[in-house]
Amino acid sequence: MAAKNFPHGRNGEDSPRFQIFILVLLISTIAAPMAHAIGITPAKMSVNFEPELKTTLSQKVFNNDHRDLNAVIYAHGELEPYIRIIDSLVPVKAEEETKEFRYELSLPKDFKKPGLYSAEIVVMELPKAASPGQETSVTALGSVVSELYVRVPFPEKYAEAKLVVETTAIDKPVRFVILLNNYGMQNIVKAKAHLDILGATYEKLGEAETNDISLAAKQDGKIEAQWLNPDIKPGVYHVKGFLDYDGKRIELEQNFKVGSLSIEIIDLKADKFKLGSIAAIDVFLENKWNSPIKGVFGIMTATASDGTEYVKSKTTSIDMDAISRDKITAYWDTRDIPVGVYNLNIDIHYEGQTTTRLIRANVNIDSFRTDLSTVGRVVVGEATKNRDTFLYILILALIAANVGWFIYMKRRKK
Incomplete structure (x- = not known):
């Protein structure tokens, strides 16, 4: 120095x-x-x-x-x-x-x-x-x-891109998300990406094309693509490609995993969400592995569209039973958080592996809407549906039993 x-x-x-x-x-x-x-x-x-x-x-x-x-x-x-x-x-x-x-x-x-x-x-x-x-x-x-x-800002068109590959199971499509920022002073008419999916020895297994978008100066956005191969085996793969925007190109490259030991993020909920308080964000997980997984924890990062990072919250650790569902909780101090759209990058860590999910959240005064669901309000989840179905069956069974008992007693009196 x-x-x-x-x-x-x-x-x-x-x-x-x-x-x-x-x-x-x-x-x-x-x-x-x-x-x-x-x-x-x-x-x-x-x-x-x-x-x-x-x-x-x-x-x-x-x-x-x-x-x-x-x-x-x-x-x-x-x-x-x-x-x-x-x-x-x-x-x-x-x-x-x-x-x-x-x-x-x-x-x-x-x-x-x-x-x-x-x-x-x-x-x-x-x-x-x-x-x-x-x-x-x-x-x-x-x-x-x-x-x-x-x-x-750059006087001409200038974009930066970040490639995020979500971890997925073997029988589900791999989701590629590319976050874009136009840091130039000119509008971008068309931005689109082409991706090649490569195997362990860099042999080509397939390709994917994203949707295309336009971006005004100093604005951000995202494009997506999905890829599914029913014959793919569990393991580490490679994606390589490029983003093209109005004749300019950005190279993209990253490793990603498919299958094997897997914990999936299935939902996000925030009961009684209110802007200006410390919000408890419940991250619901599903262990698809056929044995218990110990020491599961998450790290949630909330980033505004301008790149401001507002929180990096680490949850407590939990042990998950085989083929089970559970939750971990991240806390977000929203006292100085403005209303707006945020990128929630959630990393779930377990046994040396990481599951990543990028979730777009729309934060308002008393609601918190995400790509997955609407949280912060009463939402009927899977557990509620199963419980209601069970109650309906139980009620019908009781009615049938009462009718049967009534007929039996009437015949007995005769």
């Missing part, structure tokens, strides 16, 4: 910036890696460039250990000259789960070239001082980093 020069006097050794720099330098030198007692949200933020834009951004420090602490905030990276930390020292009390801090972003008239510019917003816990007369303690130090991006 390049050395910083600080002048002496009023803006030198006595300045808060100089003192914070020395403190951070000392902490970075002596702090050993350890579990994070603090966290930061959002984990990633994105701002679209505007000439001489001046805006105040806010994030939150998480007090994971629920204890009194002090945190120092500073910026690092190529955007550092344009960032002024407003709340550079943040005291957090034990009873406070989160504490907000602010910083100001002041952009120039222009950047030399278009693209993505970044900075790290670092939250570092200060060392705890011992009682008077005792040595200073540097235990329980930790730091977390959030990413800040400024997207400078």
Whole structure:
């Protein structure tokens, strides 16, 4: 890291910036890696460039250990000259789960070239001082980093794409989803992808074509394709292809799994969902394997269409019986979440494998609609249907029994 020069006097050794720099330098030198007692949200933020834009951004420090602490905030990276930390020292009390801090972003008239510019917003816990007369303690130090991006648009057409392949069973189609962002200042008339599916030795097994869409400048969207081969065997496969948009091309490539040990995501529900609260998102799973699977847990990442990552929630672990259904719960703090559409990337981890599902969620004040179902309201699920069917059969059986008993008693009296 390049050395910083600080002048002496009023803006030198006595300045808060100089003192914070020395403190951070000392902490970075002596702090050993350890579990994070603090966290930061959002984990990633994105701002679209505007000439001489001046805006105040806010994030939150998480007090994971629920204890009194002090945190120092500073910026690092190529955007550092344009960032002024407003709340550079943040005291957090034990009873406070989160504490907000602010910083100001002041952009120039222009950047030399278009693209993505970044900075790290670092939250570092200060060392705890011992009682008077005792040595200073540097235990329980930790730091977390959030990413800040400024997207400078391209004058022409420019798109970026991310390929997501959902894990599937052998007898079901493989779903390929391509997330698109138009980071140019011109509209994209047509975007479409061609995909080749390859085997373990890269032999071609099939191909798939996505639908096509148009994208306005600075907008996002997605295209999809499905592929099914009834003769496919369980294992790892490869997809390779390209996205074509108005004569420009983006190469796409990724491995994916079919069959074998499998846990599927079958539903999402959020009872009594209300924007502004901590929402419990229940992820319903199905174990299709014929033996128990232990230590199943999930990680849910919620990302807005502009790339802002609002939550990365890890669930508790559960053990699933063979050929069974169960659920895990992820928590989403929606207190600072605006109404809108979010991409929920859900990764289910078990026995060294991962099941991935990308779900589009439409978040409103009192509802939460997804690609799978409508949650946040009363929804009749499979269990309810089965229970109702059972009740109907039981009622009919009781009626039949009563009629039979009535006829029997009447004949007996005769």
